[in-house]
Amino acid sequence: MIAAFLSPYAFRGVSAPYLWVFYKLLSSIDEPMAFLLSADYLEPCDSAALKGRMELRQHRQIEHGYGLPDAATLERHRFSLLDPELMMRLLPRFGGNPLAFFKAFLSEDIPEIRQALETALSSLPDDIEVILSWSNCPSLSAVAAARGIPVAHLEVGPLREPQYRPTAYFDFSGVNGNTEAARRYETDPSVWMQEFDVPELRRAFSSMEYKERGPGNRLGVVLQVEDDSNLISFSNGFDNASLIAKALLESSTELPLIRSHPGSRFQVRQGVAEHDSSATVLDFLTQCKKVVCVNSSVGLEALMLGLEVDVEGDASYGFVVREKDPQQRARKLAYFLLGYLVPYSLVFSADYIRFRLGKPAEAEIAAMHLRGHGLEQDTDSAKVDIREALRHMARLRIESARVDAGAEEAGGSRDEWLLCYRARADDGYTDDLHIRPSSLVRDGAASVVRFVLPSGSRPEVVRISAPALAGCNTLRAMRWGWGGDARAELLPLFDTHLRLISASCAHFHDGEAVSLLNDGGEVYFEFSVDDLWSSGTARAGPGHGILEFSLSHQSMGSAIALELYRIKEGILGQGRQVGEASMRDELHRDIDELSSRLQHRSSEIALTRAELLESIHDQSVRLNDLSALVEKMGRSFEPLAEVQANQADRLADMAARIDGGVALLLEAQGLLKKELGDQAEALGRANASIDEMKRVSEMTWRQKYLAKRTKGRQA
Structure with missing residues (x-):
């Protein structure tokens, strides 16, 4: 069984968001898997916890080739949950600094994390063949080594569509640092002992025609994302500021040309250096005679253009940069592009993962990668002529470009900007x-x-x-x-x-x-x-x-899929808004009506009570009508079970809200009854007072009458 470790801290902002990797694995590997992850990854796709995530959008699914998992898909796999709050308990040890914790996570064996992984792994089946990881984690490596389980580190490669043939990393030692790239080349360099041409290598892996341009004259500086593992743990002490400082020292007569990372949170202030605003990386590189970086894919692109490159960090292609002999550098670059980097279409394949677990020879790996790039090769890897195969890849690209150009010319100019x-x-x-x-x-x-x-x-x-x-x-x-x-x-x-x-x-x-x-x-x-x-x-x-x-x-196919998704989301969103607004308006009307009734005097209590009873009756009639409508809709939409279920849920919610309104009305009725009783009691007391006053008045009158008669008699 293949297992995968997905960092539980991805949802806490301390490592890359691996949710799309989880969905990609579920979509690509057609067999039960085991996962070590946090419960965040298992949230339903429509939950509030995942609201706004880019991975849920249709265009991202089309781009990376995955679908959103349903309950049946998840039931096929085994999950062992890790505690995402462990980081919060460990933070005081690192002065409360999340990036200091992340650096230790990437480069140290932390006992608490190792124990959590040991416990999680113990709950999974014993037949785990390999653990896939998208970051270095010495704690994981220690636990896996004790059980004899290899760890394969995967990551999206430095060459990506649409500019290049898409690639990925697959490394048993590490990713973004501590990689096995140089060690593997030195183990069997004989496979690459041919004469390679750097421009031909570039053409083989490029997806577009490159027009040779004259060399630039600028010193280009390529920055990293500030919280990337390349800077946090594998930069050899360099960060973006120190990289710029070194470039300023080296280029004392002219300001260096700075290219920020698209994911950076900061921008370089004008005057300190010149900020590059080129539309593409290629435009930036054509202005440069030399490029300096910590560990960036731009450095590899610069190598493929034949530029001088300085890499300060622990880059996987660093051994190519450090090679001064042009012939040897071309051989190492050929190995890195074809032998080390994996075609993206293969890296999420169970067959390829097990192929690499078999420890194949370098020639066999190169032959497999050529097939992954679309070249049919002889099954005997010893007969593969790698140089000729790379030339064939380049020719295929050129011929494809010519076919596209011919079709474009036949159909008229398409560049009508x-x-x-x-x-x-x-x-x-x-x-x-x-x-x-x-x-x-x-x-x-x-x-x-x-x-x-x-x-x-x-x-x-x-x-x-x-x-x-x-x-x-x-x-x-x-x-x-x-x-x-x-x-x-x-x-x-x-x-x-x-x-x-x-x-x-x-x-x-x-x-x-x-x-x-x-x-x-x-x-x-x-x-x-x-x-x-x-x-x-x-x-x-x-x-x-x-x-x-x-x-x-x-393409139209992708566009139609995207539009259908947007239409569906729009309809659902509007339905929710209309339903909620309707219920809010109805409740507001009921509340306003109750407020106006409660303001009447005691003389209008009887009338108010009659109106409330009539309103309750109307609500009951409406509820009966609504129930009849639900029953009618159920009969009309029997073939559409899913739609019927959704409508039933909404109607149930509406009925619940109406029941709430009826409860409010009944409560108001009780209040009014109580108020009527109080008023009746007060009226009784008033009548008694009046009777008493009449009695007293009558007695007073009789006393006055008797006194007058007595006085008359005396007179």
Whole structure:
């Protein structure tokens, strides 16, 4: 049985979010598994605890190739739950610093964690073949070693779609640090004793045609995410600040070019260094003659472009960087790309995992990876010519690109990018104008398009027209700027979906991204931008307005799946909102009615009581009608069992709320009855007082009458 360890601290913000890995394993490995994890991973997908998680969104499922698990899927597997609060109990030992705890988790055998893992593992079956882990954890390694169970460390690789053939890490020693990459190469370097060409290696693994460009002249600095394990435990003492400081010392005559990580929480202040705003990593690298990093995939891309690279951390490809002989470096790079990195399609396969558990020779691993990249190879790995196979991979990429280009040429130009706008003038607005992009960068399936407006133009509305491609066309980001040339620094807009005025067809937004479903006709987005030109930057002086758009495209199949998901979510959301609003309104009306009735005087008590009884009767009639409606709906929707169940739940909730309203009315009736009794009692007391007053008055009158008669007699 294959087991997997998923950090229980992922939901506490101290390690990577592995929820998608859990769902991917459930979808990809078609056999019962064992899991060591926290109860967070087992929350129902519609629970409040997982609300807002990216892993639940349809486009993320399509991107990574998994589905959301149901109860039947979970029942096939074994789970041993770890206590996520153990970290909170251990934090005082690390001064309350979560990152200090994370560093120890990654690099030390912590007795309390080892004991928790030992207890959890004891509750699982004894036939565990391997434990898959997505982070280094010496405590786990110690427990597994004592039981003779290997630990395989997995992670998404440095080469990813759409720019490259997608890869993954599979390492029995570690990931992001303490890896076996260099050791495996030294164990059997004879497999790679051929003449490899670095540009050919790049073409074999690249998903797009690369046009050779002249070398840049900048020192590029690539930063990491601040709480990444690369910095926390495997950076050899470097962090982002010390990396920049070293670059400033090395590049004393010119400021280094800094490229921040997309997931970073911080930005480099202008003046300290020059911030790179290139649309793609390739654009950044073409400006550089050298790149320095701690442990970044950008460093590997720089190696594939033949740039000089300094890696300060414990990078898995560090042994390639440190090799000074060009021929040996090409051999080590070939091994790293084909022998060490795993095709992404294989790493979640039980067959591949067991293949690696068999300790195959390096030649067998290379042959397996070639098959994973789509090359049919001779079953005898000894006959595989790795250099020729890599050349074949490169040729396949080139031929595929030529076929696509031929089809595009036959169907006409697909790069019909255009920006239409109306410019402000002293006497109103000019006629509609249009310009073509000043730069167009294709990054696999995505495009970044930049338009430079004529000097002084301040349009109120702009419309970007994209190539007519059938499927889902998504505008993921929009940036703007004002400057003297097209290379001005651009600022991101975080209200793109609010600026959208119209679109060529049905659209929806997911956060800032706006998507269109298109059948191959015109594709355009229209935005309001008049407020941008009133900023201090645009008012400061003459210049050009600059607008940049990042767009991507999905096939029609993916687009339809995404749209169906959005429609379903929209209907359910609207149903919940309508149902809740209806019940709230109904309760508010009942409460208002009760309040107005309770304000009447005692003279209106009888009338109020009659109205309440009538209202209760009306509620009962409505409840009977509602029950009849539920019964009728049940008969009408018998084939739709799931829909019927959902409707029944909602109607039951509504009936419960109505019962609550009836209870309130009955309670009010009781209060009114009590008040009526009190009033009747008070009225009785008043009548008695009046009778007493009449009696006293009558006695007084009789006394006066008798006194008068007596006086008369005396006279």
